[in-house]
Amino acid sequence: MTKTLHDDLPQTVIPEQRKARRPEIDLQARIEGEARAYHHLMDINLQVFDSVTDAAIRILRRARGRAVGTSVFTCNVDHLMLMNKEQRFRDAYERADVVTIDGAPLALLTKLTGTAEARRVTGVALTGALVEQAERDGLRIALVGGAPGRGVMAAANLRREHSELGEVFVDSPRMGFEIGDEEDQRLVSGLVAFQPDVVIVCLGAPKQELWIDQHRNELPGAVLVGAGATIDFLSGYQTRAPRFFQATGTEAAYRLATDFRRLWRRYLLRDSKFFVLFAGLTLGYAAGRARVGSSARSHGATRRRTSAARPSPCRACGYSPAA
Template identity: 30%
Template sequence: MVKRDETDKVDVLSVHFNNVTMDDMVTNVKQFFEDGQQETLFIVTANPEIVDYATTNTFYRTLINSANYTVADGTGVVKASKILRTPLKARVPGIELMESCLKIAHSNHQRVYLLGAKEAVVVKAQEQLKQQYPNIIFDHHHGYIDLQDAHIAQEIKDFKPDYIFVGMGYPKQEMWIEQHRHNFEHTVMMGVGGSLEVFSGVKKRAPKFIRTINLEWVYRLIIDWKRLGRMQSIPRFLWKVMKQMRHKH
């Protein structure tokens, strides 16, 4: 069985983050395939919104803490770790980790399954990615499915994927992975949120200079006002971090 990496953990509101950089994670994924392990490799990319949700949902918190790797997808998580005086080395954006995995898959002529988004969006994402990574064999299914649907899981299993990227939003994407991961062998499984929309061209990522100054979340809010309600989790997250810091001293 692939062991969860318990070294160098950082606790942010009882979510246990691996203190890793993007380079570390690329090495970990490459090592996973080189080792020829039969188990799956479950990666969670958690932002402040996910951590805030996990503080109120014990089942979900236990689930993401059982993943092989939980990485900080969000400037807020990295800043929180510094406030708590257990600083994480770096942010590891989920979409960039997915891109790194796709580069590995391209080099290794591997198989990638995209699960999530609307049918038209996931089809477009697959088309765009196929152009960029012609050595990868892709397949897909939209994300409007029942978590218990064994038929879809069997369909994906028959494809024999090396990677399954699940873009159904939290908590559904992680719950789907947890529910079905035992059906797969030697597969990287990762929740990727809205990444399929970005790869399809439906949504755009913030320009690089905005990402560099850690204001990507502001850009997302400006181009998508529907996120405003979700942003309420940010002050809640910060308030809880301040409480955790006080309890530590």
């Protein structure tokens, strides 16, 4: 079924529905799906994976059989700064099931404050790894967000690159819709009918994280990933930085140089405060290591489980990751 709201561009593409699934509790899958380690940063539980593929596999295992959707946020410097200004955004982050390390500066900070094995798991890379697993295991993918037509193009590109991938749900809600309004209800109804296994949500921060936090209960067993501009990348509308910038962690500089008019306020005003935070946290961690102070705001800690249902609190500061 296709609805057209903007000229002849498909706004919503809903493939054939399937029978309702009944979630079953799978504690072993939950245990296997836990990240190997976490890094506590400003009350946020950053999870550390061996690789992007490892992250995709573990996240899918974690989601299997859950009565609610599994929320996955990819944390970068901009998100960290937004948390200091918007309490609802911070609350959503603290309720998230999985928070990966997205930005290179954030990865460097976690390495300097106790987690040497920290690796980036970006929204684009995680989406690619999840799609590969979906093709292998016959899982259903949904793409939410992007300008009209881009989601359809992104889905077509995915199907071209992954010939065994099944039908892909696509919906580009109108610009400016509000969570809970009629447009949002239409979107959620389509997703509930389709019953996806993976939902890639590209509505921009903080909206995509708030949307996932609000609607995860309506999509049991699904993985919901806040993935920023991933649909733009998949559609070919926007290109990623050359490999040199990706490898050296300077992709943000490339994006700023190529899209200065749209990004300068975010990178040069709001996110510049991160460097002050960076210095304070690294110095605090160094002081703690030298036994002349303590650092409870940023430190690494290996995840330990006291039972199959709940991870134990961090031994350094008592912070307890979400179960």
